[in-house]
Every structure is written in structure tokens, then in C-alpha cells.
Amino acid sequence: MPTPFDIWSPIFRAPFSGDVTQEITPRFLSPDIKGSPAIEEKVVREVASYGKQLGKVLEALQALSAATDTPLPEIDALVEQVEAAKADAKAALRAEAAAALARLKAVDEDAWREVRGG
Structure with missing residues (x-):
């Protein structure tokens, strides 16, 4: 059931209400x-x-x-923040891949073995 906000939502955008990339x-x-x-x-x-x-x-x-x-403490801090962001992104990607493999194993163990290389 539509709400009154549905009429205005295409016109007004709240912060982070759309794509944030x-x-x-x-x-x-x-x-x-x-x-x-x-x-x-x-x-x-x-x-x-x-x-x-x-x-x-x-x-x-x-x-x-x-x-x-x-x-150059500001440069050093910036480099540390960049490295931390990269590490976080890699960890998230790794977790996402592990979850995808677990889902594949649950529905198609043969395909899971093939993807795992054995």
C-alpha cells in the first residue's frame, strides 16, 4: 500500500537515500x-x-x-588510513567469497569441488 511519502520520494533525496558511490x-x-x-x-x-x-x-x-x-605525520596517518581501508575491503571480499562458497556447497557440492580445484 503506497504511503504519502512515495509520491515525494522521487523528488526529494535524503542523505544516503540513493546511490552513495x-x-x-x-x-x-x-x-x-x-x-x-x-x-x-x-x-x-x-x-x-x-x-x-x-x-x-x-x-x-x-x-x-x-x-x-x-x-610528515599527516602523510603517515593518511597512508595508515588507506592501508586500513584496503585491509578492510580485502577482508570483506574474503568473507563474501567464503559465504558464496558455503552457499554453493549447500546447493551443488560437485560445483563447489570444481571451483575449489578438486
Whole structure:
């Protein structure tokens, strides 16, 4: 049974009421991108993601910090947070895979054995 909110929900969006993912790949002819969107897209698709590029910059900053004995606590904290987020994502993916394998075993043990490699 519809509620009065159903009429307004397509018009008004509360925080986190819709997709909360954000694509950060360059969009062709976007006013958000300075320079050449075609080059940006090529670099991201063929060379390295923004995360990979930023990771290299952070590594370089940490190497310079160590070489010059100049502490960069904000950079170190950022690197730790990134590594923690990566570890969390890997753990979640691992748990998701284990749950999927358990479901497969419950419904099709032969397929489960095949996927497990034996």
C-alpha cells in the first residue's frame, strides 16, 4: 500500500537515500576537468588509476621524509588510513567469497569441488 511519502520520494533525496558511490573517472567534455579529458581518460584506463598515482606520490613523500629526517605525520596517518581501508575491503571480499562458497556447497557440492580445484 503506497504511503504519502512515495509520491515525494522521487523528488526529494535524503542523505544516503540513493546511490552513495561516486565515479571519479573523467567524463568526456566535462567542465570539471582542466586540461585534456581524452588524455586523463587514457592515463586512468591504460597507465594507472588515480589511487595508484596518489599512492606513488605518498610513497615518494614518505621516502623524502625518511631521507631528510623531516616528519610528515599527516602523510603517515593518511597512508595508515588507506592501508586500513584496503585491509578492510580485502577482508570483506574474503568473507563474501567464503559465504558464496558455503552457499554453493549447500546447493551443488560437485560445483563447489570444481571451483575449489578438486
